[in-house]
Amino acid sequence: MIIKSSQTLVSEALKEVKTITADEALKLSNEGKCSLIDIREKGELDKMGRVENSNHIPRGMLEFWLDPEGPYFKSGKLDMSKDMVLFCAGGLRSALAAKTLKEMGFEKVSHINGGFAAISQSDFKII
Template identity: 75%
Template sequence: MNIKSSKTLVTEALSEIKTISPDEALSMMNEDKCNLIDIRDIRELERDGRVENSNHIPRGMLEFWLDPDSPYFKDGKLDMNKEIVLFCAGGMRSALAAKTLKDMGFEKVSHIDGGFGAIRNSKFKIV
């Protein structure tokens, strides 16, 4: 059996998606140009805190909550005219998730380099 490693999948995703810094994401958020989405598990949010004004969509539900044909679609949760900016704890899950959203047809998608770890060291407010 010849399977791709998770590292290979992340490397491939990073070559295809837009990666932005926490500062770029904060500017976009302050200018109301993006949907900031935290895809970490709820236990991570409870343990480490949340980014103020971010939306929480667990990684396991992302595709279903954003697919208008899915019974789990969250209509009105996001402004689909704005860029979708994803982050996780360190940047690997969000890279894979951003690639998946691109594969679904979303055009304005990016992820934050370094994830929540980098965000915590930026000017974002953690609540």
């Protein structure tokens, strides 16, 4: 049995998903062209703050909350017609999550290189 490392999984995901910078994400957000999705855990948000105008969907619930046929679907939580821009603390979990959303059939998905660390160094407002 061969077990892939988490590093290998992230590396494979990065080859398949669109990666954008925090500044590119801010531009999309300011233009109303994307839904920013923060997949960090609640404790991370409590400790480091939230990104203004972002939607919090914990990584563990992402697929369930975005599955229109599933019992946990959060109708109206996101504008599903807009680009989905995911971020986590550093960009690893969001790469894996973006790959999963693509596998589910979502086409307009990207993630922010460097995650919240990069966002906090940009012009995004942290609340």
